[in-house]
Amino acid sequence: GAVVSQHPSWVICKSGTSVKIECRSLDFQATTMFWYRQFPKQSLMLMATSNEGSKATYEQGVEKDKFLINHASLTLSTLTVTSAHPEDSSFYICSANGQGGQPQHFGDGTRLSIL
């Protein structure tokens, strides 16, 4: 149980392109979803927290117009990296809490490479 699916697992695109990443909770309803960014050999850094039906809360230093988050249902959140540039290349990981709270369950991440 408590499976979080993330798609795509790897995307390569040209600079200036917008990229959408999907995060789905497959067997539970996720009232809260989280988006993290991870650089090689570093820890996970929280980018934003999204609650179903409301606006996402972004961490300090994260551009909300750059990283658009939509949490339209209890099983789906999307992260759109708008006008992506090489510095946006990273490993993006989502996670979800069930209605009971902890623990957070993580997807398998999306490797984003911007050329």
Add this chain to the structure above:
Amino acid sequence: QQQVKQSPQSLIVQKGGIPIINCAYENTAFDYFPWYQQFPGKGPALLIAIRPDVSEKKEGRFTISFNKSAKQFSLHIMDSQPGDSATYFCAGNRGSRLTFGEGTQLTVNP
């Protein structure tokens, strides 16, 4: 005050050894302390977790020791195997928000 400090940064043990990874926190509002295991190219997977009113929790070969007064906790892996080679992250939870340690890259040699 939100930081969780983790050590060592990397650790190499022989098969059957008992690697120990340590974490220290400052925020006494943390109410839940999970450990995650991450393999290259994958997301973190929950390994074991503890609440601050418990001093020790064991699940299979994995044990968390928790010292509330010292604000420290550690992960012990008994009878370590090469398949345990991965990066391990401790974390502290407040509300629904996790703060992660820096990670420990564990290598278990055959």
